[in-house]
Amino acid sequence: MAHAWGYAANNGPDKWVSNFPVADGPRQSPIDILPGGASYDSGLKPLRLKYDPSNCLEILNNGHSFQVTFADDSDSSTLKEGPISGVYRLKQFHFHWGACDDKGSEHTVAGTKFPFELHLVHWNTKYPSFGEAASKPDGLAVVGVFLKIGDANPSLQKVLDAFNNIRAKGKQTFFADFDPKTLRPGCLDLDYDGSLTTPPLLESVSWIVLKEPISVSPTQMTRFRGLLFTGEGEAPCCIVDNYRPPQPLKGRQVRASFK
Ligand SMILES: CCCCCCc1ccc(S(N)(=O)=O)cc1
Numbered sequence: 001m002a003h004a005w006g007y008a009a010n011n012g013p014d015k016w017v018s019n020f021p022v023a024d025g026p027r028q029s030p031i032d033i034l035p036g037g038a039s040y041d042s043g044l045k046p047l048r049l050k051y052d053p054s055n056c057l058e059i060l061n062n063g064h065s066f067q068v069t070f071a072d073d074s075d076s077s078t079l080k081e082g083p084i085s086g087v088y089r090l091k092q093f094h095f096h097w098g099a100c101d102d103k104g105s106e107h108t109v110a111g112t113k114f115p116f117e118l119h120l121v122h123w124n125t126k127y128p129s130f131g132e133a134a135s136k137p138d139g140l141a142v143v144g145v146f147l148k149i150g151d152a153n154p155s156l157q158k159v160l161d162a163f164n165n166i167r168a169k170g171k172q173t174f175f176a177d178f179d180p181k182t183l184r185p186g187c188l189d190l191d192y193d194g195s196l197t198t199p200p201l202l203e204s205v206s207w208i209v210l211k212e213p214i215s216v217s218p219t220q221m222t223r224f225r226g227l228l229f230t231g232e233g234e235a236p237c238c239i240v241d242n243y244r245p246p247q248p249l250k251g252r253q254v255r256a257s258f259k
């Protein structure tokens, strides 16, 4: 049985292509974004995020990151406008981060890495479900938010306080009344067509990377690095460096909502 994918030397990003050949495809993510190379698109409407905290269901450690899952059986938590057409429903959000503060984000900006990157994952309601949408070229829209070291982020604290219950892989716990809009910085975004950044690496994502980072404090950052890739009873291995490096642009255009 092939190794399950991960971020270690024997199953990390440069090994994924053997089980997921699309890893070498034409629209892979993440990418290094050169703001000077992005073209201002005056037709881009401001992103419209509408989230209902009561849709928040649970928080779980999936062994690659942790994710907060939302009820997606109605249009009460949606993403509209920006580079997408139609209505996309929020399914989950999760993060990628580094072992230390000089790395961790998946997208980079002119080569600059941030210590964390938040992904808010949405699916196109023209398809019957997330699973169906995940294989369509316009099926998913992920909003990427960079996190930098700075003041403590009060809304993130609620997520961190749940970590004690999900330290090991496979653990999950009830998690309610969280509004991810509190994690949103300004509305300057850089948009391009890409893929999931973990296996199955499906080329179905409209990426909307927000230019302005939000802040987290060093103490808050340290809490993320206490989560475990490993399950209970296994030798503990902390979740760090769960990011895929930038992939070739292969001629893709990056659009900017700002000059
Ligand atoms: C058919 C099942 C597909 C599950 C896809 C799960 C997934 C969601 C988002 C991302 S990310 N890091 O690109 O936001 C990666 C993976």
Ligand SMILES: [Zn+2]
Binding pocket: 094, 095, 096, 119, 197
């Ligand atoms: Zn992600």
